[in-house]
Amino acid sequence: MQAFINEYGGQMLTKSAEHLYISAIALGLGILVAVPLGILLTRLPKISNFVIGVASVLQTIPSLALLALMIPFFGVGKFPAIIALFIYSLLPILRNTYIGMKNVDRNYRDVAKGMGMTNLQSIFTVELPIAVPTIMAGIRLAAVYVIAWATLASYIGAGGLGDMIFSGLNNFQPPLIIAGTVPVILMALIVDLLLGFLEDRMTPAALRKEE
Template sequence: MSEFLAQYGNELLIKTWEQIYISAVALFLGIIVAVPLGVALTRFPKLAKFFIGLASILQTIPSLALLAIMIPFFGIGRTPAIIALFVYSLLPIMRNTYIGMNNIDPILKDSAKGMGMKPIQSIFLVELPLAVPVIMTGIRLSAVYVIAWATLASYIGAGGLGDLIFSGLSLFQPSLIIGGTIPVILLSLIVDYLLGHLETYLTPRQKRSL
């Protein structure tokens, strides 16, 4: 272990940062697109099946195939990797946002309307806070997916911990494979843990106690 860190410690830090950067940007883009879209679809249910179906189809495309498709349009490097991971992040977030918003008790919606709230006020002050647990479940799932799939980004020159893993595979060095795999697992666990705490913080107290 000490020998590995002495030889590859600096590179490990760089690759870990690249993995975090690629994953964070893709997930952030997924959240700011999928959450508003999921909310909007609750107001246009006829479009919901189409958009959720489209996102489902895109997610069935193999990761390497989607990365390869991006190359003619965006070249190689981080940009095509981020776009591909963004596409993969959409479905869980959008679907959970749609489900969470649709499962709000109609009585609460009517109460908000009776209090004189406009639709946009009802969304932000009543519906979204109550749907937070379901929405955050989708975000946590997407985060784990994105971090795991980001390892494949090294195939198109985006960097990340995949560089260590695939170098280890090509050079038959188990230490490189393990050295790249363990940080990916740890990143997934840490991010899921932090998002779990964020979910608890954002969930209204009344619903948290149920």
């Protein structure tokens, strides 16, 4: 074990940092775009199915095909990988935000309106806190997807733990494959646990008691 750490430890740390960097930016962009868009779609029912349908179609594009498609437009490296991973993160966050906001009991909206709240105040004060568990479930799912798919980003020179995995596969070095795979699994588990903790903190106390 000590020999394994001595040989691959430094590389594992460097590649893990690259992997986390790519994944975090892609997921962050996905949240910034998909959450507001999901909320907006609950107010625009005529186009909601179309927009979610487009996101669903993008999700079906094979990972390597999407990464290859990025090259003519953005070249190689981290930037095209982040764009591709951002696209993959959209659907689970968008869909869950839309469903979470849509499923808020209409009575809550009526009460907010009766209290003189504007539409925006109702969203942020009443509806969004109630929808938090559903939205966070989508974010957690997207996070696991992005971390897993980021391994393929090494094919376009983005770095990350995929470099170790595919180098091990190409050179028939099982220890190198393990050195790349284990951190990906641990990263996905830890991020999911942290987001689960954040979900608990963000969920209103009354809803936590009901659960």
